[in-house]
Amino acid sequence: MIMPLLQGLKITFLHMFKKPVTLQYPKERPVVVPNYRGLHALKVSHEQAKCVACYLCPTVCPAKCITVEAGEDAKHDKYAARYEIDLLRCIFCGYCVEACPVDALKMTQEFELANYKREDFVFVKERLLEKK
């Protein structure tokens, strides 16, 4: 009766001298691989989003989580007047990045996406712009 207990305690005791196998998050940060599909970012070039609002990402999106509305700027060029991704619906498949004909979208290594309110999961254009 006492032996199994002692054997168990022995394992516990031995572990006290071993290196921990789990990552001590959040004190320790994981190494995120470069091709990790985390939060999306709209790439910026010449101080504006590269996105030309071609609507290919909402078209290809299997989760229908992207909303784009195009606008016409002062130079008559097309730009995304509205660009939103609903992360609660997003399945992080990365098709949007693949479909983008102007390389305007990428997926970052940002994985900490928890939030308190549902509306905070809707990332509008300003939140999606690439931070440098």
Added chain:
Amino acid sequence: MVNLTIDDTQVTVPKDATIFDAAKAAGIRIPILCHDKKLQPFGGCRMCLVEVEQMKGRQIPACTTPVTEGMIVRTTTDEIVKARKLVLELLLLKHPIDCPVCDAAGDCDLQNLTYEYKVNLNRFQDEKFQHQIDYENPLIERDMNRCIHCGKCARICDEIVSYGAYTFMNRGIEAKIGTEFDGPLNCEFCGSCVSVCPVGALISRPFKFKARWWALNKVKSVCSYCGTGCQLTLGVKDGKVLTTIYDENQGFHNGQLCTRGRFGYQFVNSDKRLATPLIRKNGVLQQASWDEALTLVAAKLAEAKNAGGKAVAGLVTARLTNEELFLFKKLFKDGLGSDNIDHSAGYAHAALTAGAMESFGTVASPAAISDIQASDLLLVVKTDAYETHPVLGFEINLGVKRKEIDLRIISDKRGKLAKLPKAVTYVHKPGQEVALVNALAQVILAENLQDATATGIEGFEALKQQLADYAPENVAATCGLDADAIKNLARDYAKAAKALIILPLGLGYPGHGKALAQAIANLTLLTGKVGKEGCGVLYLGEKNNSQGAADLGVYPTAGGADADAIMTGCLNGSIKTLIVAGENPVVSYPDRKRVEAALDKVEFLVVQDLFLTETAAKAHVVLPACSFAEKGGTYTSVGRAVQRINQAIKPVGEARSDFAILNGLVASLTGSAPYADVAAVFAEIAATVPAYAGLSLAELGDTGAILPVTIKPRFVPAGAAVIPVESGKLALVTGSALYHCGTMSRFGEGPMHVCPEGYVELGRDDARALSVKEGDTVVVKSASGELKLKAKVGTRMPQGVVFAPYHFGEASVNSIAAGAAVTWVSISK
């Protein structure tokens, strides 16, 4: 018929078919860029190359090569694919690859073919074009850098629209599609060029960047402007009508639309749409709930019903569906026991409801739209037929140009139709149409050109006697025409094997009433030109469902008050309750002051409308109604075609369709159960209106049905009203502007971009005499009032005649015109 083999398939086609047509008949697709089924073959793009065995392997264009007996055609061999790839590579050499920002992407022939033929690389290299892009035009954006020189825009503008806004200019590598002196586009803005452009060189500016083609929900419907009944496809996304989509297989017009149909859809989602019912409290219209508004209306109507129904009247627009009009009629007939109901028939459609009714025994035109191109001679009364019904104008253009129809126009002004090849225009003095038509009939009788059947028709002798006064010599001077010209026209009309008369109607044309319709009917009956293909009269009802309103008897049929009498009744207090559904009498009925006084006087005014119109602003209760995109039902067009409209979007705000409103009111006033749906009402229409017998809503399908017409001819002498001439004054004639229809198009952005306000159009001589220049503001003064209008100077108006369109609320022409065919005015700066 010719037999040939295409890709091992046996095909039999008519001998005037091309290889392309034959392949299409066999279900074989040959790629095309420059070909359109509506246009003459062009053979410019070389995409449709095929091999014909008899021609020893030479590649020939399928779209321009006629078929011959025993031809053996191959449409896809390795050589052909190679040749087509080369064509695409050469096109892509100059075509910018800006598909992500090009609105045509998804609906682009070049893009689709590039994908189909897998042209991933280009062997050639060159710089792209650097043409300036026309961003200025509010409706059509031209980016000639994307142009692939198919020439379809230039050809459709020339062949069908007959305007000729575009042409190829410059040579060789510098060749491009240009406008007049390479300046800004200044045309009719029908957008036909946009519809046929295979790439994104011409795009609709109001729709620019709004949505992708593939994301649009396409809903088939019928245009809600004029009576032509053009079928159209609405592009809908997120509960909004964003554009109209070209479908070359729709309707008699093959998807062809005018500027109103193509660019006038924005009224559906206008910010000005009424979203909630309004009730006047303490003199101000305030938002209210539907329950409150309907309870009030039902209570007032029940009161009116108990008082005998004489004191209640209804004005309804002919824009509503047949089902709604039926309910409106039922509300008055069964619900209220009143016959005081009209759809401006007294003002605009008396030609149908009284003229055609007495002469032909039916309220419909004894001709269909297909008769236009089947005719030998077209007699158009007023060049305005083009402005009021532009797509029928295209039919006339096509008939004149392709079938060499002899086009004769009797009109008080020149116009677009007068410019067609070999068209002869008889410019008469304003208001003399009846006298002129009577003179034509007189010549036919005098010269014994009448048809053998004419003498057997009731009223022949009376007509003969009456016409004796209208000898061309007597009439010529007052008409301002040469007596010989009148005689020649009469002879040509009588001798033509097939002849069709076209008469546009509308609130802008007070002279086109019962008398003119009957004078024309007499002319057709005299010469026996009715009831045969290519013959008869087409009365062009103004609104999308004018014909339906006439068919359903939405006018006083048992001695009730018509629109004019209703106004009088309101003024003298005999009519106390008035329901106005969609009409805007303040702007569109003659004599604005009188109409305003009448509407101010009436004790209880209910208005059902999309917008807070000038009329709705006077109402005690305003009920927000639905546009054609928000409801289902049927319209009956000029050619007696019953066609379905389909609901494309949910009602805007709290708006309810007139069907729902009227259905509720009918049920509460008659105590019967409300109709289940639109189909139930249509079934009742089919059961009660003879012309609609046997039809059902489901069977109408996308194409609709042409109603039968049987005529009981009778000669009814039509006397010409004497037009008093006031010397030293100008004759003002009113009518329709090309870009507008009724007063609803004012709420569409497209029409307002090109024609934002009322104007008065003068001939050059008058303008010079008054030293008025284009764009000057002039004061137009008549006996009943004065108006400030912008002047427009052109070659269209003869000396002494000025024209003003009636659509506009501010400075509306009805404040100086009181419903006479001609209003005498003086113009000063």
